[in-house]
Amino acid sequence: MASLLEYTQIELLTLSGPEFRRVSTAPPRLPTEDEIPIIDLASIDKDLEARKAIASKVRTAAENTGFFYIKNHGISEELIQNALSQAQAFFSQPIEKKQLASSKTQKNPDGWHGLGTTQINKTETRDRKETFSLRYNPKNDPTVSDPDTLSSDDDFPWDTTSHLPGFHETTVEFYQHRLRLARKIIRIFALALDMPEDYFDAVTTNPGADGLYVHYPATPADTLEENNGDVDVGIGSHTDIQCVTLLWQDMSGGLQVLSTSDEWLDARPIPGTLVVNIGDFLQRLSNNRFKSTVHRVYNRQPTSRYSMPFFLGFNPDSVCKVVPSCIDEDRPSLYGPISCGKWHRNRIELAHGKPISD
Numbered sequence: 001m002a003s004l005l006e007y008t009q010i011e012l013l014t015l016s017g018p019e020f021r022r023v024s025t026a027p028p029r030l031p032t033e034d035e036i037p038i039i040d041l042a043s044i045d046k047d048l049e050a051r052k053a054i055a056s057k058v059r060t061a062a063e064n065t066g067f068f069y070i071k072n073h074g075i076s077e078e079l080i081q082n083a084l085s086q087a088q089a090f091f092s093q094p095i096e097k098k099q100l101a102s103s104k105t106q107k108n109p110d111g112w113h114g115l116g117t118t119q120i121n122k123t124e125t126r127d128r129k130e131t132f133s134l135r136y137n138p139k140n141d142p143t144v145s146d147p148d149t150l151s152s153d154d155d156f157p158w159d160t161t162s163h164l165p166g167f168h169e170t171t172v173e174f175y176q177h178r179l180r181l182a183r184k185i186i187r188i189f190a191l192a193l194d195m196p197e198d199y200f201d202a203v204t205t206n207p208g209a210d211g212l213y214v215h216y217p218a219t220p221a222d223t224l225e226e227n228n229g230d231v232d233v234g235i236g237s238h239t240d241i242q243c244v245t246l247l248w249q250d251m252s253g254g255l256q257v258l259s260t261s262d263e264w265l266d267a268r269p270i271p272g273t274l275v276v277n278i279g280d281f282l283q284r285l286s287n288n289r290f291k292s293t294v295h296r297v298y299n300r301q302p303t304s305r306y307s308m309p310f311f312l313g314f315n316p317d318s319v320c321k322v323v324p325s326c327i328d329e330d331r332p333s334l335y336g337p338i339s340c341g342k343w344h345r346n347r348i349e350l351a352h353g354k355p356i357s358d
Contacts, residue, residue: 284343
């Protein structure tokens with residue numbers, strides 16, 4: 001039996017080359033309240049002082065593990081369950097039906113990505129999941145007036161899912177609510193960085209924002225037995241690329257977060273909450289003050305696991321630099337300016353091992 005003091009390492013690809021992180025071989029443990037706290041957003045729409053109080057708690061979490069739960073976040077449980085039902089209906093279809101909405105078939109980055117089509121960590125197994133993704137489109141932005149007058153070559157062909165009653169409407173509505181919440185949270189992060197709350201407003205007008213449905217198929221019991229329960233499935237060890245991630249996860253569990261003491265934390269689902277974590281771009285802008293933390297998903301359940309993440313990045317053409325409050329004589333800027341679009345493309349190309357088209 002492995003000692004709690006034994007460690008191994010994981011390899012992560014970065015734009016500057018491979019990085020290695022020390023990881024305890026002990027089984028994942030539950031986090032303490034300080035490691036992944038629950039932050040109440042009930043007062044987020046009140047006065048500035050109320051938001052500063054939230055920002056103080058967010059700052060502590062961001063400088064520690066970089067993960068926290070939020071409750072009273074404003075997205076109704078009814079809408080979340082409706083979205084979950086639509087995700088389940090989509091993924092339960094025969095493969096030929098899902099292929100109608102395939103990103104490959106439609107030559108559109110939105111849509112269905114099949115099982116095992118990604119491998120986020122090249123030193124681990126392929127990701128045992130399938131997804132349906134929806135990128136930012138101003139037609140789906142609740143802040144855009146007269147969206148019906150807009151035309152775009154990037155519109156997802158919703159007729160490919162027209163046989164699923166309510167799929168289009170619910171998916172867009174859920175996307176809109178998550179986008180609205182993500183914009184509120186990025187304002188909280190601005191306050192947490194000791195900047196005016198509208199500091200990031202100009203770079204979230206047409207953000208790189210992706211809403212996903214994710215399905216992790218059941219892990220057969222005989223597979224677990226053959227491998228003594230040690231099956232590397234789900235999503236491999238990684239950090240998120242963009243600024244902020246909002247995650248709804250079902251009650252199956254499986255999300256594991258690497259602590260500051262190099263131990264895996266079992267970030268179990270808590271009813272009524274979403275998980276929030278920081279991505280690499282926000283860590284960069286904070287001059288490493290805020291932490292983009294390694295995490296992974298292991299689905300060892302005999303039933304399917306579903307999650308619904310939302311990734312917020314900034315406007316693709318916005319050139320961003322380290323936030324002024326994170327620089328002083330003792331802490332010079334560690335990073336040069338870069339556009340969010342270029343950052344995202346470079347990271348995606350790295351993950352795929354080859355250039356990708358715009």
